[in-house]
Amino acid sequence: MLFNEYQYTSYRFPEPQYLGAKHTLLAWLNRHMPRNISSALDAFGGSQSVAFFFKQLGFKTITNDFLNFNHQIGLGLIENKHETLTDDDLLILTTTDTVPDSDFQLIAETYTDIFFERDEALFLDAFRKNIDKLKNPYKKALAFTVMSRSLTRKITMGHFAHTQALRYANCPERLKRNRSLARPVKEIFLELVTKYNQAVFDNKQENLSYNMNILDLLPTLDRVDLAYFDPPYCDSHADYQSFYHLLETYVEYWKDKQFINSIRRYEPQKFSGFDKKKTVVESFEKLFEAARDIPHWLISYNNRSYPSVDEFRKLVAKYRDVELKYKTYENGRGGKGSVAGSREVLLICKKRLSVNIPFEARGEFAYA
Numbered sequence: 011m012l013f014n015e016y017q018y019t020s021y022r023f024p025e026p027q028y029l030g031a032k033h034t035l036l037a038w039l040n041r042h043m044p045r046n047i048s049s050a051l052d053a054f055g056g057s058q059s060v061a062f063f064f065k066q067l068g069f070k071t072i073t074n075d076f077l078n079f080n081h082q083i084g085l086g087l088i089e090n091k092h093e094t095l096t097d098d099d100l101l102i103l104t105t106t107d108t109v110p111d112s113d114f115q116l117i118a119e120t121y122t123d124i125f126f127e128r129d130e131a132l133f134l135d136a137f138r139k140n141i142d143k144l145k146n147p148y149k150k151a152l153a154f155t156v157m158s159r160s161l162t163r164k165i166t167m168g169h170f171a172h173t174q175a176l177r178y179a180n181c182p183e184r185l186k187r188n189r190s191l192a193r194p195v196k197e198i199f200l201e202l203v204t205k206y207n208q209a210v211f212d213n214k215q216e217n218l219s220y221n222m223n224i225l226d227l228l229p230t231l232d233r234v235d236l237a238y239f240d241p242p243y244c245d246s247h248a249d250y251q252s253f254y255h256l257l258e259t260y261v262e263y264w265k266d267k268q269f270i271n272s273i274r275r276y277e278p279q280k281f282s283g284f285d286k287k288k289t290v291v292e293s294f295e296k297l298f299e300a301a302r303d304i305p306h307w308l309i310s311y312n313n314r315s316y317p318s319v320d321e322f323r324k325l326v327a328k329y330r331d332v333e334l335k336y337k338t339y340e341n342g343r344g345g346k347g348s349v350a351g352s353r354e355v356l357l358i359c360k361k362r363l364s365v366n367i368p369f370e371a372r373g374e375f376a377y378a
């Protein structure tokens with residue numbers, strides 16, 4: 011690598027709880043990363059665990075996710091060089107009005123008695139209103155980042171595609187295993203904030219976070235040496251907008267959506283292209299076409315996804331020389347096919363070398 015690989019490794023990525031996050035696979039990914047590169051794209055950034063690793067390696071890091079709450083992590087931890095949440099910021103964020111603002115009650119109106127008791131929901135609304143009082147975009151992003159993590163810690167199973175939150179928060183057996191289910195979210199936030207502040211650093215590059223559909227972003231990017239693609243594993247917990255709808259609603263604070271089903275997820279959803287069987291193959295074709303100028307690709311995949319690994323390999327082979335590496339999940343961490351016994355696949359893709367066919371072997375083509 012061009013940079014001192016170990017210069018930034020003392021910074022710790024705060025452990026996420028995100029379906030399909032790759033923070034436990036970084037050493038494996040690293041083994042298969044090309045050397046002598048200086049810029050890297052994390053195209054489906056999610057928790058930003060891989061983008062953070064790229065930043066630690068000293069690369070100019072470009073990250074992206076079509077969900078805004080993930081983009082906020084990208085702003086707060088990847089793009090951000092210096093800004094942290096100070097005691098004064100924390101005071102602004104956690105001070106609540108004696109009488110709750112009746113114009114700012116989306117969380118209370120939508121999720122009371124589903125994910126939160128009313129007081130907790132009102133606190134979340136007040137905190138959300140206070141985030142807008144922080145003028146610096148990186149401070150705002152950090153506030154969203156830490157709040158998103160606090161919510162996945164507080165709500166049982168760490169996602170929002172179920173209606174067990176309040177039942178489990180009142181179940182002594184569950185509480186013995188996970189005290190956070192019953193803790194005030196404010197307390198969890200204040201406990202986590204230090205870890206996030208300590209993860210802010212400057213790797214002397216102009217790193218960028220985007221909030222776009224990757225198919226729209228790729229054609230606008232200039233020079234990238236490595237693209238890492240970790241798409242939703244179609245047919246295997248791919249619906250990130252159902253699992254994390256509440257975090258997206260919290261950041262967007264929608265005024266133009268309906269809230270449907272027992273989990274009150276927003277509708278209509280944003281268009282991914284990679285999460286439904288109907289569109290996924292076409293989306294991959296567009297993705298690979300748009301990434302043709304990027305010399306190195308690494309793609310994460312899984313043996314429970316659609317299309318099958320073999321079909322997927324053939325699809326990639328239309329564009330690149332490809333080598334496959336496998337890793338078996340011994341302990342299921344839940345979600346996105348990472349159940350015990352399922353296999354994580356890494357496709358290492360290189361530009362095809364143009365082959366010089368010897369003159370004698372050209373046959374009729376030589377005269378065409």
Ligand SMILES: C[S@@+](CC[C@H](N)C(=O)[O-])C[C@H]1O[C@@H](n2cnc3c(N)ncnc32)[C@H](O)[C@@H]1O
Pocket residue numbers: 028029030031032033053054055056057058059060074075076077080222223224225240241242243250281282283284285
């Ligand atoms: C498997 S997760 C990425 C996990 C990530 N590597 C990590 O370590 O946390 C896939 C991500 O792709 C995002 N996504 C889905 N469709 C997308 C699209 N069309 N463009 C950009 N991001 C998309 C989802 O929001 C989700 O966060």
